[in-house]
Amino acid sequence: MRYFKFPKWLKRFYPNAIWDFFPASTNATKATIYLTFDDGPNPKSTKWILDLLDSYNAKASFFCVGENVKKNPDLYASLIANGHVIGNHSFSHLNGAYTDTKKYIADIKKAEKFIDSKLFRPPYGKMKPKQYNKLKQMGFTTVFWSHISYDFDSKFEPEKRIETTLKRVKNGSIVVFHDSDKTFAQLKIELPLIMDVWKQKGFQFLAIPIR
Numbered sequence: 001m002r003y004f005k006f007p008k009w010l011k012r013f014y015p016n017a018i019w020d021f022f023p024a025s026t027n028a029t030k031a032t033i034y035l036t037f038d039d040g041p042n043p044k045s046t047k048w049i050l051d052l053l054d055s056y057n058a059k060a061s062f063f064c065v066g067e068n069v070k071k072n073p074d075l076y077a078s079l080i081a082n083g084h085v086i087g088n089h090s091f092s093h094l095n096g097a098y099t100d101t102k103k104y105i106a107d108i109k110k111a112e113k114f115i116d117s118k119l120f121r122p123p124y125g126k127m128k129p130k131q132y133n134k135l136k137q138m139g140f141t142t143v144f145w146s147h148i149s150y151d152f153d154s155k156f157e158p159e160k161r162i163e164t165t166l167k168r169v170k171n172g173s174i175v176v177f178h179d180s181d182k183t184f185a186q187l188k189i190e191l192p193l194i195m196d197v198w199k200q201k202g203f204q205f206l207a208i209p210i211r
Contacts, residue, residue, distance in 0.1 A: 018208070034172075040062055040064055065092070083207075151190065174208070
């Protein structure tokens, strides 16, 4: 299995969406990686991620599922209290490519009752241009990514995931990891190793600089 990379032609359907910060165009004063975590908050993994980020003096962006926020309001509050950026990842993790636009938008609006953010990341990275344009009209900024870690996919050996992530991520990259039961065993082993290498190379870790 090969790592997926968004083709350039696809990006034309989502004007003004954020994919990366190449070249680094923010106010960051040193080489920066933008860590993002999807699907939480999660009782098993969120606190561990927060503790790890704190040990690196790192900030990240958490794209939360409304259903999980509803179940775990204290964990959601802890993300905010620790200075991380929050994003909307829908209420029930619908795949936009296979969902009627009216239903898709209603699901995101439902998530808004629990998630105070105008950043949005489409589950699976898939949404119809019509859905994107509607969300844009509603004031949302859509955030995709420049590299996804595949921490959810058992078809990749851990060494391959680590090697590929270290090879592809550079200054200005937005990187996806997952805050979930499914990925925690892999994340717990791989993320500290990866962050150690990045730290040794002089990277800092910041949240998406848009709220």
